[in-house]
Amino acid sequence: MKIVIVCYPTFGGSGVLATELGHKLAENGHEIHFIAYQKPVRLHADDNKVFFHKVNVPFYPLFNFQPYELALSSKLVDVCLKFKVELIHVHYAIPHAYAAYMAKKMLKSSGMNIPLVTTLHGTDITLVGKHPFYKPAVKFSIEQSDIVTSVSESLKQDTVDFFGVEREIKVVSNFVDLDKFKNQLLRCNVDNKNYRVITHVSNFRPVKNIRGVIEFFEKISKKIKCKFKLIGEGPELELAKQLIDDKNIDNVQFLGNTQEVEKELCHSDLFILPSKTESFGLAALEAMASKVVVISSNSGGLPEVNIHNKTGFLCEHNDINKMVEYAEKILNDENKLNEMKEKAFLRAQKFDINKIIYDYEDIYKSII
Ligand code: GMT
Numbered sequence: 337m338k339i340v341i342v343c344y345p346t347f348g349g350s351g352v353l354a355t356e357l358g359h360k361l362a363e364n365g366h367e368i369h370f371i372a373y374q375k376p377v378r379l380h381a382d383d384n385k386v387f388f389h390k391v392n393v394p395f396y397p398l399f400n401f402q403p404y405e406l407a408l409s410s411k412l413v414d415v416c417l418k419f420k421v422e423l424i425h426v427h428y429a430i431p432h433a434y435a436a437y438m439a440k441k442m443l444k445s446s447g448m449n450i451p452l453v454t455t456l457h458g459t460d461i462t463l464v465g466k467h468p469f470y471k472p473a474v475k476f477s478i479e480q481s482d483i484v485t486s487v488s489e490s491l492k493q494d495t496v497d498f499f500g501v502e503r504e505i506k507v508v509s510n511f512v513d514l515d516k517f518k519n520q521l522l523r524c525n526v527d528n529k530n531y532r533v534i535t536h537v538s539n540f541r542p543v544k545n546i547r548g549v550i551e552f553f554e555k556i557s558k559k560i561k562c563k564f565k566l567i568g569e570g571p572e573l574e575l576a577k578q579l580i581d582d583k584n585i586d587n588v589q590f591l592g593n594t595q596e597v598e599k600e601l602c603h604s605d606l607f608i609l610p611s612k613t614e615s616f617g618l619a620a621l622e623a624m625a626s627k628v629v630v631i632s633s634n635s636g637g638l639p640e641v642n643i644h645n646k647t648g649f650l651c652e653h654n655d656i657n658k659m660v661e662y663a664e665k666i667l668n669d670e671n672k673l674n675e676m677k678e679k680a681f682l683r684a685q686k687f688d689i690n691k692i693i694y695d696y697e698d699i700y701k702s703i704i
Contacts, residue, residue, distance in 0.1 A: 337700055338367045340415055342408070342436060343427040345376040347568060347593050348539055349618040350457035353487075353510055354427040355379050360513070360693050362386045369415050371408070378595060389415050405435040412439035416450055422704050425453040425696075429460040430470060433477035451703040454481035455508070456491055458615030462636070463543065466498040475499045482703050488637030491615040506699065509640075510616045511692040512684060517598050517625035524602035531587075532562040532667045535604040535628065537597060537619040538611075540570030545633070548610040548656050550579040553588065555660040560667050563587040565604070567594055601626035605673065606663060610653050614638050621687055624648075624680035629666060629673065631659050641687075647680040 339361060343354035355378040358368040362385035369387045370376060379388060391411045393402045412435065415421060424439070426432035433454040443450050454477065459465075465474040478484055478501050485508045486492040492505045534556065538544040553564050564585075566576060569592055580588050591600065597619075601607070607623035609632040616637040620630045624641070630648030632638045644650045649662040666673050 338421045340369045340371055340421050340424045342371045342432045345372040345374040347377055350428045351376050352378055360689050371411055405431045408435040409438040413442050416443055423451050423700055427455045428457050429465055429474050433481055434473050437477050437480050451482040453483045456486045461495050462613050479503055483699055487616045488640050490637040508695045509687055510618050511687045511689040512621055512625045514625055514688045520598040520602050532560055532605045533603050534562050534606045535565045536608050537567040539568050540572040543612050545610045545612050545653055546572040546576050551656045552608055552659055554583050554585050556663050559664045565589050565591055567591045569593050597622055598626055601628055604628045611635055612653050617641050625684040627677040627681045629676045629680055631662055647683045
C-alpha cells in the first residue's frame with residue numbers, strides 16, 4: 337500500500353509512535369510518505385520505501401498567524417497526486433485531521449477518493465481539543481474521518497464524553513519495537529552497583545507533574561542511596577533544574593532529548609511518571625520493555641499499561657508520599673524488585689509492534 341503519515345516531528349509520544357509505525361510498515365513492503373514541518377526525530381530514511389515531505393509555510397507579514405493547516409492540506413494534495421497515494425493516516429487530531437479532511441475534499445474534485453484514518457493520542461482530546469475555541473472543528477474532523485482509532489480505552493471514553501461523538505472508535509494500543517529493547521538489554525553492562533537508578537522521561541509539560549517528580553526525588557533520596565536521570569526537554573525543564581538546586585538534591589543528571597532512550601533505561605531500576613493526565617504513557621511502556629519497574633499515577637490509560645502490584649504501582653497523581661512509600665519498599669527488596677522487573681518486561685510483550693502492526697494493516701485494507 338502507498339500511505340501518507342502526518343505527524344508532529346518532535347519527541348512527543350504521537351510523533352515517536354507514528355514514526356515507528358511508518359518504519360515497520362515500510363519493512364513490511366509498504367511505501368510510506370511522512371509529512372511534517374520538520375523531519376521527525378526518530379525517522380531514519382535509510383530505507384527506499386520511506387520518504388519525507390516537509391511542509392513549508394512562507395512568511396507573510398499580513399498574517400498574525402501563518403496558516404499551517406492550509407500549507408499542510410496543499411502538501412497532502414501534492415503528495416497524494418504525485419505518488420498515487422492510497423490512504424492518509426494522521427496522528428494527533430489538531431490540526432492534522434482537519435487539514436486532511438480538506439485535502440480529501442480537494443482530491444475528490446480531482447477524481448481521487450482517499451480514505452482518512454485519524455489516530456487520537458491524548459492531549460488532542462483531553463486538554464487542547466476540548467477547549468471551546470477548537471472543539472467544533474475537532475469534533476467535526478473526528479466525525480468525518482473514515483476510521484478513528486484511539487491509543488487506549490480510556491482515551492476512547494474521554495472522546496465520547498468530551499465530544500459526544502457516536503461513531504465507532506477502534507482502540508489500537510501504542511506499541512514498542514521489543515527487539516530493539518531486547519538487544520539493548522543484552523548489550524547493557526549492569527555493574528554491581530551499590531545504589532539504585534531512578535529515571536523520568538517526558539517532554540516536561542505541566543501535565544507531567546514535574547514538581548511531583550522532583551518532590552519524589554527529594555523524599556526518596558533521603559531514604560535510599562540512588563541516582564536520578566531526567567530525560568527530555570520542554571517548558572518546565574528550567575523549573576526542574578531550579579527546584580533541584582533550591583532543594584540541594586544530589587546525584588541528579590539532566591540528559592536532554594535522546595533518540596535512544598533504551599540505552600539509558602536499561603541501567604534503571606525504577607521509572608517515575610506522576611502525570612496529571614496521560615492517555616497511554618508510551619514512556620512507561622518503554623521503561624517496562626527495558627525491565628524497569630514503574631511507579632505512575634493512575635490517570636487516563638496508565639492502568640491499562642502498568643498493572644498495580646505486578647509491573648509497578650499506581651497512585652493518585654498528587655499522592656507523592658504514597659509513591660515514595662512504594663519506592664522505598666521495592667528498592668529495599670532485591671528479590672521482589674527483580675520479580676517485578678521481569679513482570680514488567682512480560683507485560684510489555686503484549687504491546688509488541690510485531691503484533692499490533694496487523695491491527696493497522698487490517699484497518700487500512702478494510703478501507704482502501
Ligand atoms: O503530551 C505528551 O506527552 C505528548 C503527546 C503527543 O501526542 O505527542 O503524548 C500523548 O500521546 C502519546 C502517544 O500516544 C501517549 O503515550 C501519551 O500518554 C499522550 N500524552 C498525554 O496524554 C498527556
